[in-house]
Amino acid sequence: LPKTVGWIGLGAMGFPMAANLVKKLSNDTQFFVYDVVQDFVDRFVKEGGERVHACTSAKEVADKSDVILSMVPEGSHVRAVYLTPDTGVLASDIEAKILIDCSTIDTGTSLAIRDETASKHPKARFYDAPVSGGVVGAEKGTLTFMLGSSESNQDIQFLKTLLSLMGGNIFPCGGSSLGLTAKLCNNYTSAMISVATSEAMNIGITAGMDPRVLANIFHTSTAQSAICDDWCPVPGISPDAPSSKGYKGGFRVGLMKKDVGLAVDTAKRLGVKLALGEPGLGVYEGAARDPRCEGLDSRVIYRFLGARED
Numbered sequence: 536l537p538k539t540v541g542w543i544g545l546g547a548m549g550f551p552m553a554a555n556l557v558k559k560l561s562n563d564t565q566f567f568v569y570d571v572v573q574d575f576v577d578r579f580v581k582e583g584g585e586r587v588h589a590c591t592s593a594k595e596v597a598d599k600s601d602v603i604l605s606m607v608p609e610g611s612h613v614r615a616v617y618l619t620p621d622t623g624v625l626a627s628d629i630e631a632k633i634l635i636d637c638s639t640i641d642t643g644t645s646l647a648i649r650d651e652t653a654s655k656h657p658k659a660r661f662y663d664a665p666v667s668g669g670v671v672g673a674e675k676g677t678l679t680f681m682l683g684s685s686e687s688n689q690d691i692q693f694l695k696t697l698l699s700l701m702g703g704n705i706f707p708c709g710g711s712s713l714g715l716t717a718k719l720c721n722n723y724t725s726a727m728i729s730v731a732t733s734e735a736m737n738i739g740i741t742a743g744m745d746p747r748v749l750a751n752i753f754h755t756s757t758a759q760s761a762i763c764d765d766w767c768p769v770p771g772i773s774p775d776a777p778s779s780k781g782y783k784g785g786f787r788v789g790l791m792k793k794d795v796g797l798a799v800d801t802a803k804r805l806g807v808k809l810a811l812g813e814p815g816l817g818v819y820e821g822a823a824r825d826p827r828c829e830g831l832d833s834r835v836i837y838r839f840l841g842a843r844e845d
């Protein structure tokens with residue numbers, strides 16, 4: 536395992552993921568961290584102790600670390616992290632270092648950065664490794680990693696060992712950008728199940744059914760899903776779901792809008808026909824800009840669809 540680790544992006548996911556590495560890697564591993572928000576860097580350095588060092592750019596992180604991980608919101612941010620002249624990761628003399636981007640972004644951006652890495656630094660390797668499991672999974676170290684690599688890749692054992700410190704399930708998806716493809720397929724499915732569950736529950740409730748009875752029927756029938764069981768969009772069904780806490784916590788509707796949009800774009804690029812893509816995306820776009828829903832858990836689409844919450 537590396538003696539120096541770099542981390543770029545200390546937000547809702549990046550902070551607890553990096554904290555797990557600090558906790559689980561040996562005492563002689565040093566950490567170099569950067570975020571555009573100085574407060575996040577200061578708090579991470581304070582909590583991480585003397586093995587954690589603040590950096591003032593992505594390049595400085597790359598200069599000082601053997602392996603560099605990033606966790607930022609969108610493709611534009613990933614481009615900024617890696618490609619900004621003078622201060623980006625690729626401005627550093629990274630030689631044969633390993634770069635791992637865990638952000639959920641479009642496959643085109645990820646492949647462009649992989650190619651730019653290979654052309655500037657032929658011995659360095661760039662991997663996409665997006666995650667599923669949310670902030671709770673990041674804190675508990677139980678994330679699922681979808682890795683843009685094959686099982687036979689030269690770095691696979693290293694990647695599995697390092698990533699397993701943040702999550703138990705690591706799936707090599709076959710090659711560059713296929714980790715991202717897998718992540719977008721998962722979130723597209725989950726997003727559409729949420730829409731269908733919200734709409735179906737709304738039909739039943741409006742017709743006079745008790746939503747708890749309907750949820751129990753789903754649970755034991757073909758409409759069963761993790762969305763219905765653990766993340767029910769209807770308040771008061773799953774006690775620990777964000778919907779039962781005013782849609783606070785969970786996975787922000789703006790992030791789900793981004794991921795559904797990326798899945799729809801990927802399908803278009805591949806020539807794959809989608810029946811649910813555009814209308815489903817419209818639901819998330821509408822909810823993300825609706826003042827009653829903005830910034831809340833994505834299952835708030837139930838509220839956006841005009842359903843009763845009492």
Ligand code: NAD
Pocket residue numbers: 543544545546547548549569570571572575593606607608609612615616637638639640666667668669670785786787790
């Ligand atoms: P966030 O907005 O909480 O954190 C992102 C961090 O990146 C922020 O601290 C921001 O300041 C920093 N940042 C932005 N641009 C930067 C730059 N150029 N250099 C350095 N730092 C920069 O977002 P998040 O919830 O942590 O999500 C990050 C990624 O993980 C997204 O792609 C998201 O889709 C994905 N994801 C999120 C969840 C979740 O539950 N939140 C779950 C799975 C995957």
